[in-house]
Amino acid sequence: MKYDFDEIIERAGTGSVKYDLRTKIFGTEDVIPMWVADMDFRTPDFIADAVHKQMEDPVFGYTCRDDAFFNSVAGWVKKRHGWDIRKEWITFSPGVVSGLSLSILGLTAPGDRIIIQPPVYHPFYFIVTDSGRELVQNPLVPDNGRYHMDFEHLRSVIDPDTRMMILSNPHNPGGTVWKEDELRQLGEICVENGIILLSDEIHCDLVTKAFRHTPAASVSEAISDITITCMAPSKTFNCAGLSTSVVIIPNAGMREQYNRILNAIHVGLGNIFGNAALAAAYEQGEEWLEQLLAYIGANIDYAADFFRSRIPGIRVAKPEASYLLWLDCRELGMPQEKLCEFFIREAKLGLNDGSMFGKEGEGFMRMNIGCPRSVLQEALENLEKAVKGLRAG
Template sequence: MAADFESFPERKNTRSAKWDMVETLFGSKEVQPMWVADMDLTIADSIKQKLIERVEHGIFGYTLTDDTLHGHVKQWIYDQHQWEINKDWIVYSPGVIPTLHMAVLTQTKPGDKIVIQTPVYPPFYSIIESHDREIVKNPLVYENNRYTMDFDHLEDTFKQGVQAIILCNPHNPVGRVWTKEELEKLTALCLAYDVLILSDEIHADLIYSGNKHTPISSLSESVSQQTVTCLSPTKTFNLAGLQVSYAIIPNKRIRTEIQDAFKKYGITMVNTMGVTALEAAYTEGKDWLNGLLQLLETNRNLVVDAFADREEITAIRAEGTYLIWLDCTNMNLSHDDLKRFMQEEAKVGLNDGASFGEEGKGFMRINIASPTAYVQEGVNKILHALDQRKNK
């Protein structure tokens, strides 16, 4: 059965963070939510059927992650990214963020410096601060509606005694898929200054045509021994609520220390339904994913084209993820006034750019993982509000 990406599922009153917090976050039930990174799309029928079968079994005891599951992960990584991993390198957890917490906790010390490349996913800040480590920013360079890394500045930060970098690839929110050449420059510096790489690659399967995701750990044996790679099927297959992820950690010492930390805090298993969904996604989900990527490319192009002739807002052309970074700086509004414009005049609920760091002021993030008609509706509301403002 072909996937249905155009029917809109009813999500209100399902304890959906995206939908049932609209009034709390945006001040009105009339605001159209296009913020938090999950999809307004039903999951693949093949995954749904496996979950139904598991429910009908009727027993939800302690559930193992066994060699068969490891094999499915290994095969998926190879098929998607041509990276040959060892099953022993896999460490399961409830999510990428818990894994990053454990990596920071075990591989760095209080007071250590950790680099993030801003603007960036907000939890990166709290991961560092909650463990009494020091945030060191390596701001991305924004020119001609595209972001790049500032390698000279990055090396300057490394010279200060940085212990780790949290890499976001593909990058949330700016949508870059870092090229192999960019990653090679990054890893050369990390190896030279002995900087641990904590790589969040949760969006690795959501790549637009003309781009290629390179797992940073796949670049060389030396890099792999200095890298923790965090992955999950949850963004790819809209399974965030099932809380299942894994890290690939070739370095045995690092892997053991992170595993021991999970055990210390009582996190020794992932949930039954998450295991079921992961296996189904990686064995039967490829056709659904191909259809999703076509939809996302259509939606990405729709948003970029819609603002192409507008002076006020530029939609940065994402290379990966289903998140579009909107440059609203030409509106010449304070950031608070920009938020009010989106919420009260356009009546769309977007992610506040400033939540990604100081460098995000004047920007907003829009989620396009919805039926095309819904994305078009949200874009039209913004365009209409811009016209209304201009005609005042």
């Protein structure tokens, strides 16, 4: 079946965060929203069919996850990422960020130190500080559009109170796909120091053709034993509203601690429709995903060529994963507040402010190109016109 990613879907007025919060976020509705990381493509038919089938049940009662749920997760992870996982390792979270937060609450104590690697997905900051833990930063090192880990600095910030490290794998917002040797070095440092590695792998299925995702826990048995992995079909299959994610914890003691918190706040049963959707996505989604990756890859190529030839004042390296572009706007010479205002008022684009990912993101903007090509073309032409206006002024 050929899927249509060029279809324009009207999302305004549907309760969409991306569209219906434009005035709240940007001060105006007059922007093309290219910020929050969901795509403007129709959720696949096999997911809609699974939800419709579930709706035929005359009772929407309390639900449990059956073998189809667990088998679909294990089968997908094995086939796509080469990692053998056991059914008993798999537990639940309403979302990946929820899974990260539950892990912090269940496996660390107030005052414990938790390391993150900025620039990085902004909830990493507040899930640490809002839970009363101490935030420690190990900044990534930029190198010609790709980020690298600073292992020497990492070792220098670890002390006996350092309990956990949160990894973005693949990296958001930079799009770096961490190599196995990088993950091995990181994991071995965590093993040596008794640090739990909390790996956010929500973008793992969106790796571009030239790269391969490596689950952090798959690198070695020792690293597996200290790693909590959070995954979901939400980014991959554009179904974040179904609030269904998985948390994979091989270590039985850590899994028990996680599940204790999950059950204490009574969110472990999940969403009856989300359970059905996840199983359908992982059982039937491979062909749709391959077509999506080809379309996203072409969008990335189109945007990269456009910036290089028509907006050279903004630099963008092709991401190794995801549909998010990390735009280096520093050559425009604007302070961050003015840069954000420029994108909203002049380019008519609603993007993520790079500084929300940490001070290392100042001078950057994050652009979501998970949209029909015609929308991307309009957005880039808006931006080109705005940048030319700067030069003319």
